[in-house]
Amino acid sequence: MSARAEDAFRADIVEVGRRMYARGYVASNDGNISIRLDDNTILTTPKSVSKGFMTTDMMVVVDLDGKKIRGTRDASSELLMHLEVYKNRPDVRAVVHAHPPTATGFAVAGIPLDRAVLAEVVTTLGSIPIAEYGTPSTPELPAAVRKYIKAHDGLLLANHGALTIGPDVFAAYYKMETIEHFAKISLVARQLGREHLLSREEVVRLQDLRGNYGIKSPAPICADPSTRPGPLATENDASTSSASFRAESRDDQANCQIVQAPSSHGARLIPSDPAGLDGEIRLSYRELTALIEDAVKALLGGQHG
Ligand SMILES: [Zn+2]
Numbered sequence: 001m002s003a004r005a006e007d008a009f010r011a012d013i014v015e016v017g018r019r020m021y022a023r024g025y026v027a028s029n030d031g032n033i034s035i036r037l038d039d040n041t042i043l044t045t046p047k048s049v050s051k052g053f054m055t056t057d058m059m060v061v062v063d064l065d066g067k068k069i070r071g072t073r074d075a076s077s078e079l080l081m082h083l084e085v086y087k088n089r090p091d092v093r094a095v096v097h098a099h100p101p102t103a104t105g106f107a108v109a110g111i112p113l114d115r116a117v118l119a120e121v122v123t124t125l126g127s128i129p130i131a132e133y134g135t136p137s138t139p140e141l142p143a144a145v146r147k148y149i150k151a152h153d154g155l156l157l158a159n160h161g162a163l164t165i166g167p168d169v170f171a172a173y174y175k176m177e178t179i180e181h182f183a184k185i186s187l188v189a190r191q192l193g194r195e196h197l198l199s200r201e202e203v204v205r206l207q208d209l210r211g212n213y214g215i216k217s218p219a220p221i222c223a224d225p226s227t228r229p230g231p232l233a234t235e236n237d238a239s240t241s242s243a244s245f246r247a248e249s250r251d252d253q254a255n256c257q258i259v260q261a262p263s264s265h266g267a268r269l270i271p272s273d274p275a276g277l278d279g280e281i282r283l284s285y286r287e288l289t290a291l292i293e294d295a296v297k298a299l300l301g302g303q304h305g
Pocket of ligand 1: 030031078097098099136160161
């Protein structure tokens with residue numbers, strides 16, 4: 001790799017760090033970003049520096065075992081997690097790790113973002129599971145990440161944060177934005193007492209579009225269990241307790257199983273109940289967005305009035 005090309009990647013990391021900090025995805029010196037320079041060389045952020053105030057000369061170059069090759073600073077102690085991704089996903093060129101508050105709230109509550117609610121999430125990320133808790137900077141965290149990273153481009157890390165990957169650093173960063181945006185919308189929908197899922201048919205259609213976006217890794221996601229009455233189908237359950245969220249989450253898991261679909265890019269999650277296969281779209285993305293906008297307007301109106 002030419003020095004000029006590496007300089008451009010250093011500048012990209014500085015820019016992504018600024019955006020992460022500006023959006024409040026990290027506090028203090030949290031978070032880390034890396035780019036694969038070649039098969040065995042990784043450019044990454046230094047430890048003990050705010051991601052909002054980095055300069056290109058601060059970056060560290062390491063090999064796939066984490067050994068420093070160039071740089072005056074040391075790499076983040078969470079580098080092991082990045083290296084685990086590069087070893088398991090030869091297609092991946094960049095990794096972003098942050099602690100976006102709403103998505104991290106789901107990771108703390110133990111609620112995966114695995115429901116087919118928004119079309120753009122189904123097509124870009126699929127489901128976003130929670131990797132089991134591992135003490136930061138120990139081999140526990142890379143081991144937890146290893147279990148999920150072959151099938152997912154975005155993960156929540158239990159009681160910690162989120163991890164996204166991509167063919168370049170901006171693609172990985174945008175997935176972090178998508179996860180946090182999805183978490184915010186899911187939280188509002190759950191507070192409103194309803195979270196209507198896209199039908200299985202629509203999820204299959206959207207997953208077939210994934211090829212058009214250049215995404216090949218499978219990411220199973222829960223479609224509408226449909227005609228069965230359940231916590232998501234009821235309209236009178238406006239409970240917002242965390243216990244209720246957990247119960248719904250468990251129900252969803254029970255309603256889903258991973259299957260290999262013909263002509264698909266990989267595994268899919270569909271309702272295990274055959275009666276649930278002919279579901280209809282209960283609420284389009286536009287309708288959901290309008291509902292959220294109305295709720296936010298009502299809340300703001302209440303505050304100012
Ligand atoms: Zn972290």
